[in-house]
Amino acid sequence: MTDRVQACIDENQDRFVEELKQFLRFPSISALQQHDGDTRACAEWIKDHLGGLGFEAGLIEIGGKPIVRAVRRGKSAKRVVIYGHYDVQPEDPLDEWKTPPFEPTVRDGILYGRGATDDKGQVFAHVKAVESLLRTEGGLPCEVIFLLEGEEESGGDALARYVKQAKDELKPDAVVVSDSTMYDANTPALTYGLRGIVALEFIVRGPAADLHSGAYGGALANPVMVAAQILAACVGRDGKILVPHFYDDVVPLQDWERESFRKLNFNDAALAKELNVPRLHGEPGYSTLERLWARPTFEINGLHGGYGGQRSKTIIPASATAKITCRLVSNQDPVRIRDLVVEHLRSVCPDTVRLEINEFGASPPVLFDVNNPTIRAAQEALRQGFGRETVFIRCGGSIPVVSTFVEQLGCPVVLMGFGLDSDGPHSPNEHFSLDSFRRGTKAAAHLLQTI
């Protein structure tokens, strides 16, 4: 990044923050119908803002909330898609906000407001990076296409449908996603792996109705006990998953990854304290970060059967229902894993009950090669923007849109986040450090110049 781009970003910072505040004032809560007008007004505003920067900007109406699409050609033939979302989470609980969620306020260098970090602040860093490049360099180094969706927080699929439709015209050299986090306040990070997920439920059905436990206790299998025995046969007490062949396709951690994670000095005791558990626990032979980022899980999300009220009720429950999700890592195939789990559930279920299995969604894990030149360019851009070494991290969660980009566009996806988990996305008093906003803007500018 040239000195004049840096200087432009520094000199215009106050105005950039005022403009970001305008963006944040829209209560673009996509989950709430009464905010449909606000959500659309927000889309119009950021579209017009990009139009004002010389972008060919429009709203793509494909069902659901409009997608803001803004294109501007650059000096090179390279094309970069910048992804983000302009919708936000609901604001409740409202009475826990120190200042109103849609009246953005700066206190001690921190900007408070719904959407500050997730995702308007991060999107706007890219917008202001583009503006600064145009002001100082007279054009963009490469073609930039903004794709800003309006239903990320409400589980819509408009963007995925659009990307599938438009993949032949989009054909980018890279996608940049700023909807993730740094490792910590002092450590910029590139996320090179996301876990996949597969979801299902099983129902153990016993007698036609709850039975009197005195009259019938001892005569038949208790469906809740059978469910417990099935689940105990899926994960050992040591944390190892017992489903045969479950780990077969897992890409083992490489030495540099284990070393790199180790250097992050993750504090197990601090997390245990934060979560209020006696101690952490998981698959033996792996550190906490390794388990979170690079190992699959078998998690019970819910288990319900029989009486749940006060004190006691003397019944044998008629059934029990267990909800299961497995987080997956490369190269686990969600469909194969689901089949293995279903087969295992059936094999450990006794013939004294009936077992019903319902399959829900599945999405694949993602793992990028950190030696890809685009990823390396992003690493250098973050180093330039933040003035600190950038670490490679993975993420325990799943970002479905990233899988869509990987599957449909087949190009590198850069996950460069400027926020922090502690910024309170989805919580009251969501905020974004103005220092991170400025440094993120510089990193974004640098990336476009070197990608």
Added chain:
Amino acid sequence: MTDRVQACIDENQDRFVEELKQFLRFPSISALQQHDGDTRACAEWIKDHLGGLGFEAGLIEIGGKPIVRAVRRGKSAKRVVIYGHYDVQPEDPLDEWKTPPFEPTVRDGILYGRGATDDKGQVFAHVKAVESLLRTEGGLPCEVIFLLEGEEESGGDALARYVKQAKDELKPDAVVVSDSTMYDANTPALTYGLRGIVALEFIVRGPAADLHSGAYGGALANPVMVAAQILAACVGRDGKILVPHFYDDVVPLQDWERESFRKLNFNDAALAKELNVPRLHGEPGYSTLERLWARPTFEINGLHGGYGGQRSKTIIPASATAKITCRLVSNQDPVRIRDLVVEHLRSVCPDTVRLEINEFGASPPVLFDVNNPTIRAAQEALRQGFGRETVFIRCGGSIPVVSTFVEQLGCPVVLMGFGLDSDGPHSPNEHFSLDSFRRGTKAAAHLLQTI
């Protein structure tokens, strides 16, 4: 029983049935406040009826519904307490009754009405037995004390409190309880064993709140999985309870009991079909009747943790709660068993979570010596009344008032039931065979003459 007693019962049967219908017309539903007046009117009616037979009859007001107490001396110094209850279950679902629940109706020799079998019909058999003895023999062979409570169906403790208070003046030689069943329509039965019960719940507490299963999955123990693992460590897949020393004090089945149960030709396949389960299941080495009547159980009554709605929610639940009841058999001590279970739960629970245990009620099992002369007299009385061999059975459930009699009065308790489970106690179209009513009256008369 003399021929003239038999003849008296046969000759007066029509009147007895008409009087029983009067008893049944009171909607003495103790659980429903709007029927408090009806319940009291019913108590007054049966009290006055016994008064009309020369009993010194009154209502004991000890809090809760009144207890009908009626005493009449007899020729011998022996004293028999006859226990029953004049309250009934609510009548709903009302639209499933073929004739109104409180308009008793005879169809094909069967008397339909709420309370017909549970327990007014059975109580009235004893009342009419006493009347027949007085008419034909000029007096009672022994002293008889009726104790008829009005809150058996609503879980009141007035009778238990009264028995504790009055145990020194009551001091009976035997208590007769007709609130149970025959083995089947053709087989009168004496119940010589009841299971006890101990109830508790445990709560596995993990993180302070539900956590995102992507962000945290793999870092900590899942409380629902821990609950499942704990439960699976309590009962083996073969049905054997794994709590150490759980079976230590169980009185083994005697050869005559196994032989006697075997002769009852219990049909496993029929029960499996009735309950709609693929097959029955339980502790290895015991028949179904043996498991139901003479073996203890460890039953999950309910297990709840995490998400229970539609489809999927990607959380690690904060906690899981399991409700447990164990049915006990002689000589298991409920307090010792509870201590063993609690100790086992604590010993198998890992230190990755916090375990909370809440203890609820406990009541001891009951097992009578079938060679006791009173029990033998009752066996002969049933044989005389029903003209068939009487079998000795046990009951998988618990009747708390029987434990109270055993503990407070220390005398034999005769559990002679004239009803059937298929009479529909607690269900619409409750009924009682008039043939059983007549035979039960004869059996009751014979018992008082020979006890």
